[in-house]
Amino acid sequence: MKILLVNKYHYVKGGSETYYFGLADLLTKLGHEVIYFSMADINNKPCEQEKYFVSNVDFNSNISTLQKVKAGFRVLYSFEAKKNISALIEQEHPDIVHINLVHRHITLSIVRAIKKYNIPIVFTIHDLNCVCPNHEMLVNGHVCEKCLHGRYSNCIKNKCVKGSTAKSTLAAIEAINYKRMKIYDDIDLYITPSYFYKKKLEESGIIHSEIIHIKNFLPTDTVYSDNNPDNGYLLYFGRISEEKGVLTLVKAVEKLENNIPLIILGTGPIEDEIKEYIKAHNLGNRIKALGFKSGDELKKYVAEAKCVILPSEWYENGPYTIMEAMSQGKPVIVTNYGGLPEIVEDGKTGFICSPFDSDDLKNSIKKVCSLSDAEYKAMSSCAVEKAKIEFSPVTYAQKLTQKYNEIINNHKKKG
Known part of the structure; x- marks a missing residue:
């Protein structure tokens, strides 16, 4: 099958990118075709689909007031991302789309674009952005669950996003907008690397699609060893x-x-x-x-x-x-x-x-x-x-591709 992987960074920046590229490698070795959708960046790995990538925006850089306003609107909904992923889908015709980190830079505007083509969507949850506007459930160094059930005004009141009222307001509006649009219901399957995250998503009440827990996998080239030296640090x-x-x-x-x-x-x-x-x-x-x-x-x-x-x-x-x-x-x-x-x-x-x-x-x-x-x-x-x-990649691939096929078949039956 052909799988479209989506992630806002197309270079290794953190754990989500380790997963993103590891999954691409794993699926490719199993004989599947993998294509990508991401954000343009000078650090990106070469990619045939890069002409479809959305333009880069760094919300933490020193940019003009006009650029900040444009970036603010982009946080809420990216028409560019919606347009570009539609063009990519029409060119490549993927069987399934697998989303990773997309909030803020790419945005979930792409979900509605994908649904137009009746393509199933899988979403691996790497952070808590779906249930917490600042994605960490942290305020002033302490865990906070005040927004878990949709009370997003707490994000503004506590300046949860980088101590900024403006950024916190945008994040709260984004969360309110997604909830109002019921956009999370358009995603067919959610995967959480931890059972804890699965329970948090269920507890929030915002997601009504299937949520499964599968632990992350290690790269296929991992060399396991219990004979390494202990150098005492x-x-x-x-x-x-x-x-x-x-x-x-x-x-x-x-x-x-x-x-x-x-x-x-x-x-x-x-x-x-x-x-x-x-x-x-x-x-x-x-x-x-x-x-x-x-x-x-x-x-x-x-x-x-x-x-x-x-x-x-x-x-x-x-x-x-x-x-x-x-x-x-x-x-x-x-x-x-x-x-x-x-x-x-x-x-x-x-x-x-x-x-x-x-x-x-x-x-x-x-x-x-x-x-x-x-x-x-x-x-x-x-x-x-x-x-x-x-953390077996083989076991992970078996579980994932089984769910891929199940969802694809369900979509075909629905027409």
Whole structure:
């Protein structure tokens, strides 16, 4: 079959793009044809469909007042995206459209365009944008569910989008508009990487189509190993932002008596704050913030760590950070938030601690450090075996293509 994959970024920016390109590779290897629809960007991977991509807009850049007004209207509804995807569909005639991240830049205006052609739509939920205007369910560093049941005025009142009344108002209007249009009902199937997200979508009452939970998959070329060395350092890699709990991690390591080193890899909005804390508390010999790493260099850091830590303080979905660490036989420490407890078995593949609690996180780190060689090896092997089974691309492809065929056949019957 021919599958049209949609995502606002056509280069690897985060977990959703890891999924987007991984899915394309997986489907192509199974003999399907994959085409793309995205946003133009100088960082994009080459693509035959790029002439149909929507124009780029960066809502965080310094742009003129007129450009801000145009960008604001585009948040609500993109006529360009609707027009361009219609042209692409008429040229390529896909059997099914699979949407990923589209809010703000591409917008769900494309849904109505796709429905004109009676093409089924699948939507993988990578964030909480469908039920929360700021997509994170966070206000001032704390989880907030006030908009979950459609009370979007809370977004404006609390300035939930980057502390801006204007941006929060646009986000709230977007949410109200989609709800009024019942646009989510035009999507045939929703896929959530975590069962937690599935429950949140159901609880919201905004979605009436089928919602299924399938855990994310690891790339087909993943090399699994429980024989990697333990070079005695803790590792955090990913976005350095408040909701990731990086500062809580630094404080936990500061409290440890064993002086085990911590390596932090990545960039983000609180990167300078983290570095200043490390310097102010004389932790430079123990904690190293080494910036962004990727490819083989990042894989080496993961493979040689004692433990990988993701101390998130928001509702994580199905983070690749933990999946990749487990594939390399690394014990993992996560917080009891969102979909994280669904991935990690406490005491078997790692440890689960409370969010915002540096003491509890410290104790989880001490548990890893106190494992005997035999216990560490057992945990490592358990992590790898769990990764092979639960993050299998083959299993994912079987489940997904089965649903694809089911939905396509249903559309054919309806005519």
